[in-house]
Amino acid sequence: MPTRLADRRPEVAVDSLIAGLTPPPLFADVRFDSYRPDPAEPTQAEAAAVLRRFAAELAPPARKGLFRRSPPPAGPAGVYLDGGFGVGKTHLLASLWHAAPSPKAYVTFVELTQLAGALGFARLVTELSGMRLLAIDEFELDDPGDTVLVSTLLARLDEAGVRFAATSNTLPDRLGEERFAAQDFLREIQSMAARFASVRVDGPDYRHRGLPAAPAPRNEAAVVEAAQGAGASLDDFGELLAQLATLHPSRYGALLDGVRRVCLTGVAPVPDQNVALRLVVLVDRLYDRQIELVTSGLQLDALFSAEMLAGGYRKKYRRAISRLVALARLAA
Structure with a gap:
């Protein structure tokens, strides 16, 4: 059975937070x-x-x-x-x-x-x-x-x-x-x-350079199948977003401990800016760890509204799209 990120309640000790102030895995060897x-x-x-x-x-x-x-x-x-x-x-x-x-x-x-x-x-x-x-x-x-x-x-x-x-x-x-x-x-x-x-x-x-084209989303059955391997998680997109609201962002990295592939069903437009900014933090943690991403529902480059992409946090959202697409390509 794949793990559900929405069921996890990670606790991170202060000492671990300080000890974890190191370059992300992607830059561990540079x-x-x-x-x-x-x-x-x-x-x-x-x-x-x-x-x-x-x-x-x-x-x-x-x-x-x-x-x-x-x-x-x-x-x-x-x-x-x-x-x-x-x-x-x-x-x-x-x-x-x-x-x-x-x-x-x-x-x-x-x-x-x-x-x-x-x-x-x-x-x-x-x-x-x-x-x-x-x-x-x-x-x-x-x-x-x-x-x-x-x-x-x-x-x-x-x-x-x-x-x-x-x-x-x-x-x-x-x-x-x-x-x-x-x-x-x-x-x-x-x-x-x-x-x-x-x-x-x-x-x-x-x-x-522009934003990279996102791969086409898979159907839900294909996402569930992709989640059957070791180190995979399987969540409904909306439930995962709701889970993020219950955790301090400093715990998002621990939420992904032991996970090598994240599978999400029902990806839909992000409803508001608060949710979007929490998602951006999670995407950064996924990208730092180079975790594969498999999704169904909305194409990843359509997550954020035109208003968000034109607003003050547009840099964050553009970066998140680029990173989500890169992680989806890893899985492909």
């Missing part, structure tokens, strides 16, 4: 030496060189004491990779994390805000203050509240001597002349702006 910069885009090789130096310069944490303060870092407190999609920023960020000395943490911007909700701000500051490096992938500016939260967190960690690296989340239609720029990022972390080094990573314009 290193600077495996990065292949485009010869036609010199900023890619330059960015790799900057991050290699940054890793070498990371200072050990200051000894803790009642009246001791961490010394200021020898170089910039952080490095910010500014560029569009598909230019290797995450590969470089994960390579920096692997090259950096411990203790260190790697997290996406969304995961960081979720940790603040799960642990509380003060506890999160305590847990991260001993890190030598905090790497934040896909720094987002589409939610002012979350941006202020993370900016405040970085200021507190900066005082403790933590060093940072971050990547941007450029919107597809803001590339080129109107794209997300380093100034936008630095403006949101004004207390630390002077201590961040901005590094451009150029490459092909994401807009010219």
Whole structure:
């Protein structure tokens, strides 16, 4: 019998949450030496060189004491990779994390805000203050509240001597002349702006790639058959969405423990933005683990309404579609 994700109630200990702040499985084996910069885009090789130096310069944490303060870092407190999609920023960020000395943490911007909700701000500051490096992938500016939260967190960690690296989340239609720029990022972390080094990573314009065509959904009987193998789950799409609403997003990864193929029947349009944003988080966890996806019902590239794809969270939804399609192709 295949497992039902909708029946799972994962519990994740705080220690496990902190220990799990590592690059996703998809980037577990990347290193600077495996990065292949485009010869036609010199900023890619330059960015790799900057991050290699940054890793070498990371200072050990200051000894803790009642009246001791961490010394200021020898170089910039952080490095910010500014560029569009598909230019290797995450590969470089994960390579920096692997090259950096411990203790260190790697997290996406969304995961960081979720940790603040799960642990509380003060506890999160305590847990991260001993890190030598905090790497934040896909720094987002589409939610002012979350941006202020993370900016405040970085200021507190900066005082403790933590060093940072971050990547941007450029919107597809803001590339080129109107794209997300380093100034936008630095403006949101004004207390630390002077201590961040901005590094451009150029490459092909994401807009010219478009969204991949989704494979045709299967019939329900084929989905049920695909769920009979070991490591497979089988759920009704609506029931799974309802289950996500009962779990803190920090548990979505644990929800997938031991699962290699997710099978969903009755896929239908996502009803509202709250549901859509929870689904985006689950899709990221599926993609991180490269879990196969088999579905019936609506084609995956039609999940989100035209209004959603034109709204402020369109980058998240476009990324989710791209990743869902890639996982469906894995199963095919």
